[in-house]
Amino acid sequence: MAVLISAGPRIQLIAGLLLTTIPLWLLAWHFRVRNPLFVSHQIPIHNAWTVNRETFIQEWMENQIGNPPNRSALALLCRRPNIKWRPDVVMDLDDANGGIGNVRGNIFDFLGLAILTGSSIMLPSFQARSAADLSALWNGKIPFNTFFDTDHFVATFAAACPKMDIYMPSKDHSLVPPLQNRYGMPSMRLDQHPETLDTPTPNTPKGVVENFNHWLSVQPDYDAKKTSLVSVGRTLWEGLDTRALPAAVRRDFGGSLRLIPEVRRLAAVVTYNLALKYHLHSIDPGLSYYPSAFLGAHLRTESDAEAAGWLDDERAAAHANFTGQTDAYLSQAVEHDLSVIYVASGNASEISRFAEKAWHLHSFNVTSKSDLLSGSDLEALNNLTWDQQGLVDYEVLRRSSSMAGFAKSSFAFNIAITRNEFVDVNQEVLWLRPEHLKKEDVAFEDGLSKIWGRFPWQEERMLRGAWP
Numbered sequence: 497m498a499v500l501i502s503a504g505p506r507i508q509l510i511a512g513l514l515l516t517t518i519p520l521w522l523l524a525w526h527f528r529v530r531n532p533l534f535v536s537h538q539i540p541i542h543n544a545w546t547v548n549r550e551t552f553i554q555e556w557m558e559n560q561i562g563n564p565p566n567r568s569a570l571a572l573l574c575r576r577p578n579i580k581w582r583p584d585v586v587m588d589l590d591d592a593n594g595g596i597g598n599v600r601g602n603i604f605d606f607l608g609l610a611i612l613t614g615s616s617i618m619l620p621s622f623q624a625r626s627a628a629d630l631s632a633l634w635n636g637k638i639p640f641n642t643f644f645d646t647d648h649f650v651a652t653f654a655a656a657c658p659k660m661d662i663y664m665p666s667k668d669h670s671l672v673p674p675l676q677n678r679y680g681m682p683s684m685r686l687d688q689h690p691e692t693l694d695t696p697t698p699n700t701p702k703g704v705v706e707n708f709n710h711w712l713s714v715q716p717d718y719d720a721k722k723t724s725l726v727s728v729g730r731t732l733w734e735g736l737d738t739r740a741l742p743a744a745v746r747r748d749f750g751g752s753l754r755l756i757p758e759v760r761r762l763a764a765v766v767t768y769n770l771a772l773k774y775h776l777h778s779i780d781p782g783l784s785y786y787p788s789a790f791l792g793a794h795l796r797t798e799s800d801a802e803a804a805g806w807l808d809d810e811r812a813a814a815h816a817n818f819t820g821q822t823d824a825y826l827s828q829a830v831e832h833d834l835s836v837i838y839v840a841s842g843n844a845s846e847i848s849r850f851a852e853k854a855w856h857l858h859s860f861n862v863t864s865k866s867d868l869l870s871g872s873d874l875e876a877l878n879n880l881t882w883d884q885q886g887l888v889d890y891e892v893l894r895r896s897s898s899m900a901g902f903a904k905s906s907f908a909f910n911i912a913i914t915r916n917e918f919v920d921v922n923q924e925v926l927w928l929r930p931e932h933l934k935k936e937d938v939a940f941e942d943g944l945s946k947i948w949g950r951f952p953w954q955e956e957r958m959l960r961g962a963w964p
């Protein structure tokens with residue numbers, strides 16, 4: 497009897513609780529995806545739901561990756577007392593070419609040479625890629641602002657390296673014609689070219705400065721009393737040893753080449769739409785990367801990669817072709833528990849193939865920039881060249897939670913190197929022995945990015961020669 501008496505109210509109490517909590521739970525579940533009030537405390541509430549689209553885009557664009565620009569760090573490089581500034585010697589980068597990874601490499605090598613030799617520069621230009629044949633990389637010079645933000649670059653160097661004059665190229669510039677011979681810079685990378693008895697000048701920054709000064713002094717048409725324009729042949733990751741410099745200098749120098757605002761705006765819109773479409777609440781426009789939102793994968797299987805023989809490359813073997821790259825990227829998404837994959841690729845049919853595979857095997861969603869843009873934004877994207885469209889991916893991938901790429905591509909490798917700046921500085925010691933970062937079939941892995949396959953030529957140069 498006593499049991500029955502007490503059981504009655506208890507059952508009512510439990511039933512009452514359930515009746516009131518179940519609708520609350522359902523409501524919470526329903527609004528969870530739309531209303532930040534119901535999102536758990538660990539998730540930043542500064543995201544695509546709490547800020548309006550224009551604010552999101554603006555904050556995203558202001559957040560330059562790597563660090564806030566610190567021009568005083570770059571100034572340290574330019575204020576080295578042993579630099580003898582000679583504004584009358586103007587260097588012009590003659591033949592930079594390729595996609596963003598290579599063009600950045602060419603320009604930074606060139607800038608390092610100009611700073612160390614105390615020269616002025618022509619704003620660097622580079623070769624265009626053909627729209628009809630992606631493998632054709634020599635289609636006439638195109639201006640700096642095809643990829644990079646000129647105002648930002650000029651402002652950075654005006655503040656940090658005021659003694660370096662920057663000339664704007666124009667068809668009828670009043671500058672003298674270039675010296676007859678073109679200067680070819682020896683490598684500055686002692687780690688790549690150990691000193692031997694028969695090398696006349698060592699492969700060090702100092703050796704290169706001596707080499708240039710000597711070269712200039714013996715040019716038949718050089719006149720020390722006049723302005724000289726010097727054509728400089730391109731080099732790739734043969735300039736300053738990035739890891740011999742403080743991190744702040746490295747980031748400042750790397751940050752001087754900021755992508756054009758049009759591209760950065762589209763990347764911000766892509767990210768905003770990605771967050772809304774897939775309910776990615778941890779995408780805060782003020783973050784340099786999003787710890788648990790999406791995998792950024794660079795699917796490098798376009799026609800030019802195929803033409804270059806990359807897809808059946810023996811050293812990259814298991815991760816080279818479509819099957820190999822997508823298997824690798826999916827395993828990385830599983831490992832990091834990321835069910836949304838943003839894929840960077842210049843080939844729509846390859847993106848669809850990947851999307852089908854990811855859904856079929858893991859119920860993962862694969863999306864891309866053209867998927868996520870519409871209306872005038874999509875039109876603006878389609879108005880860009882193939883390489884400029886790739887820059888949108890470059891920006892989005894830089895901020896991805898985990899980044900997956902293929903060793904043959906300097907595009908992916910350069911993004912990995914930039915993202916390595918987020919890794920605890922105490923781990924920097926790893927860089928002194930890059931082989932520690934490699935596995936038999938993985939060129940690079942630091943917890944934030946993984947570069948699948950191997951390409952020793954590029955690894956050796958990029959690990960200490962590419963800028964964040």
Ligand SMILES: *[C@@H]1O[C@H](CO)[C@@H](O)[C@H](O)[C@H]1NC(C)=O
Pocket residue numbers: 566568569572742744745
């Ligand atoms: C900028 O770089 C300088 C020189 O390395 C350093 O002393 C300073 O703390 C840096 N400032 C910031 C905000 O990182």
Ligand SMILES: *[C@@H]1O[C@H](CO)[C@@H](O)[C@H](O)[C@H]1NC(C)=O
Pocket residue numbers: 797798799800842843844845846849
């Ligand atoms: C895109 O990929 C397809 C195979 O999916 C291939 O036939 C085509 O040539 C590729 N096009 C480009 C421009 O990469």
Ligand SMILES: *[C@@H]1O[C@H](CO)[C@@H](O)[C@H](O)[C@H]1NC(C)=O
Pocket residue numbers: 813814816817818819820
């Ligand atoms: C892709 O590469 C793997 C490993 O080299 C190979 O076994 C496979 O046959 C290749 N697939 C295609 C479609 O070429």
Ligand SMILES: *[C@@H]1O[C@H](CO)[C@@H](O)[C@H](O)[C@H]1NC(C)=O
Pocket residue numbers: 773774855860861
């Ligand atoms: C994810 O992909 C599946 C299969 O294509 C699709 O049905 C679903 O709508 C996608 N999810 C979102 C949020 O678009």
Ligand SMILES: *[C@@H]1O[C@H](CO)[C@@H](O)[C@H](O)[C@H]1NC(C)=O
Pocket residue numbers: 872873875876879
């Ligand atoms: C795309 O290019 C066309 C032709 O040059 C131009 O009329 C149009 O305004 C551009 N659209 C956008 C969104 O930039």
